[in-house]
Amino acid sequence: xxxxxxxxxxxxxxxxxxxxxxxxxxxxxxxxxxxxxxxxxxxxxxxxxxxxxxxxxxxxxxxxxxxxxxxxxxxxxxxxxxxxxxxxxxxxxxxxxxxxxxxxxxxxxxxxxxxxxxxxxxxxxxxxxxxxxxxxxxxxxxxxxxxxxxxxxxxxxxxxxxxxxxxxxxxxxxxxxxxxxxxxxxxxxxxxxxxxxxxxxxxxxxxxxxxxxxxxxxxxxxxxxxxxxxxxxxxxxxxxxxxxxxxxxxx
Amino acid sequence: xxxxxxxxxxxxxxxxxxxxxxxxxxxxxxxxxxxxxxxxxxxxxxxxxxxxxxxxxxxxxxxxxxxxxxxxxxxxxxxxxxxxxxxxxxxxxxxxxxxxxxxxxxxxxxxxxxxxxxxxxxxxxxxxxxxxxxxxxxxxxxxxxxxxxxxxxxxxxxxxxxxxxxxxxxxxxxxxxxxxxxxxxxxxxxxxxxxxxxxxxxxxxxxxxxxxxxxxxxxxxxxxxxxxxxxxxxxxxxxxxxxxxxxxxxx
DNA sequence: CGATAAGTTGAAACTCGTCAAGGTCCGTGG
DNA sequence: CCACGGACCTTGACGAGTTTCAACTTATCG
Numbered sequence: 256x257x258x259x260x261x262x263x264x265x266x267x268x269x270x271x272x273x274x275x276x277x278x279x280x281x282x283x284x285x286x287x288x289x290x291x292x293x294x295x296x297x298x299x300x301x302x303x304x305x306x307x308x309x310x311x312x313x314x315x316x317x318x319x320x321x322x323x324x325x326x327x328x329x330x331x332x333x334x335x336x337x338x339x340x341x342x343x344x345x346x347x348x349x350x351x352x353x354x355x356x357x358x359x360x361x362x363x364x365x366x367x368x369x370x371x372x373x374x375x376x377x378x379x380x381x382x383x384x385x386x387x388x389x390x391x392x393x394x395x396x397x398x399x400x401x402x403x404x405x406x407x408x409x410x411x412x413x414x415x416x417x418x419x420x421x422x423x424x425x426x427x428x429x430x431x432x433x434x435x436x437x438x439x440x441x442x443x444x445x446x447x448x449x450x451x452x453x454x455x456x457x458x459x460x461x462x463x464x465x466x467x468x469x470x471x472x473x474x475x476x477x478x479x480x481x482x483x484x485x486x487x488x489x490x491x492x493x494x495x496x497x498x499x500x501x502x503x504x505x506x
Numbered sequence: 507x508x509x510x511x512x513x514x515x516x517x518x519x520x521x522x523x524x525x526x527x528x529x530x531x532x533x534x535x536x537x538x539x540x541x542x543x544x545x546x547x548x549x550x551x552x553x554x555x556x557x558x559x560x561x562x563x564x565x566x567x568x569x570x571x572x573x574x575x576x577x578x579x580x581x582x583x584x585x586x587x588x589x590x591x592x593x594x595x596x597x598x599x600x601x602x603x604x605x606x607x608x609x610x611x612x613x614x615x616x617x618x619x620x621x622x623x624x625x626x627x628x629x630x631x632x633x634x635x636x637x638x639x640x641x642x643x644x645x646x647x648x649x650x651x652x653x654x655x656x657x658x659x660x661x662x663x664x665x666x667x668x669x670x671x672x673x674x675x676x677x678x679x680x681x682x683x684x685x686x687x688x689x690x691x692x693x694x695x696x697x698x699x700x701x702x703x704x705x706x707x708x709x710x711x712x713x714x715x716x717x718x719x720x721x722x723x724x725x726x727x728x729x730x731x732x733x734x735x736x737x738x739x740x741x742x743x744x745x746x747x748x749x750x751x752x753x754x755x756x757x
Numbered sequence: 758c759g760a761t762a763a764g765t766t767g768a769a770a771c772t773c774g775t776c777a778a779g780g781t782c783c784g785t786g787g
Numbered sequence: 788c789c790a791c792g793g794a795c796c797t798t799g800a801c802g803a804g805t806t807t808c809a810a811c812t813t814a815t816c817g
């Protein structure tokens with residue numbers, strides 16, 4: 256029970272009441288007063304796949320919570336080579352605080368719904384409410400951990416291992432089955448083969464070949480090019496090139 | 507002038523007076539009181555190359571400021587394949603707040619000197635002093651930007667481009683020449699060929715070949731295997747596979 | 758239905774890894 | 788002082804894995 260609770264304590268904006276960002280996202284760090292203030296300036300959007308939210312080197316004037324769908328973060332080399340440097344799932348916070356210009360492109364990978372706020376409103380609340388900054392630090396640290404983990408995949412895994420690692424990561428973020436920790440999963444791929452190849456540092460042909468190989472080995476089933484079923488997650492993990500938290504063995 | 511300023515206002519600990527971490531590192535976010543408190547519990551160390559600071563999956567009970575030298579962050583696969591997922595230079599802060607166990611190995615790449623604090627002391631000050639948390643958030647966001655940038659190098663660049671990109675990055679962090687923004691640079695490589703290959707996702711043989719190629723093309727000079735001179739930084743940049751902040755051209 | 762985008766499959770080319778030999782540097786000890 | 792040993796680095800030849808190029812298939816949508 257905090258000191259700041261007052262007559263607004265139950266005055267949570269209607270929009271926010273059932274919003275995932277309030278439970279698991281950054282809005283969970285806000286007290287009702289701030290939530291009301293933010294909600295006034297917020298706006299909701301729906302975006303189709305391929306639509307760009309933020310362009311590289313462009314000024315950013317809003318932040319968003321990702322309410323549903325998958326967003327990809329990309330970078331380009333000048334000759335057109337592209338790398339997806341991260342995926343974001345609901346209820347992640349989108350936007351790079353304390354920088355005027357973005358250093359990445361942010362683009363809807365699937366249909367996406369957002370709750371956006373003017374940059375100034377968010378930054379004012381960050382100053383007033385240390386809880387929000389703490390939450391942002393925690394999310395940023397988690398994102399950093401994920402990025403470092405993915406660097407191992409990009410730098411040291413083979414093509415088959417990369418594709419298996421990708422499927423495992425997606426399964427963990429998107430599995431909509433009843434039984435979460437059970438040994439099976441089932442989901443729609445949020446990315447095209449070309450996107451997957453840009454995420455893994457491969458070509459779409461190689462991705463395609465490795466997917467058919469996994470299917471031939473009965474590790475996965477694919478329907479309609481997009482819908483994937485994994486009967487045994489542990490079986491899939493064996494194809495990921497064991498991530499050893501353990502030390503390199505003594506000789 | 508803050509309320510908490512008191513007779514200790516100019517009582518900055520002697521050790522901290524000339525310390526780089528106080529100017530450009532996280533300690534710059536602390537007021538003298540906290541600085542005194544931390545300095546009491548701090549200890550300084552010198553480490554030789556190859557010494558491990560923090561092991562993967564081990565409990566961490568201290569944080570450190572890196573005062574000099576270079577530290578490498580690594581991850582392993584269970585079969586021994588290794589990836590360096592980041593380098594840290596002075597005056598970076600080392601340690602992952604809010605987690606009991608590390609997910610990476612942290613190891614001295616060169617001779618290194620540290621200023622270490624007990625985990626509890628740092629976390630107490632984080633709670634009391636929002637400035638420190640803000641500083642940590644900023645450093646973490648910068649580290650995330652660097653990690654994402656490096657993912658492009660790992661995923662999409664060729665071996666020659668990777669090696670050139672590595673040299674450029676090192677030059678920017680280690681050049682000790684008088685003229686900072688000038689077109690030339692000069693430094694000692696903080697990593698062995700094997701380390702460089704683990705950083706770039708290559709083999710040491712390939713790294714070696716690309717270095718001799720760059721030398722043959724008069725992009726760099728190498729003395730004593732470790733000391734590198736770059737006469738024209740812009741020339742070196744041309745070998746890095748142009749990082750396009752620009753959009754992919756219209757057809 | 759035909760058109761377009763996405764995905765699959767095959768064959769050839771090429772980059773980079775693997776394996777092996779030799780070279781350089783440096784500290785130790787005869 | 789020089790020989791020896793070991794760690795690190797360089798260079799070459801060969802081969803595996805991935806990309807490239809091209810043809811074909813499948814799904815989607817007017």
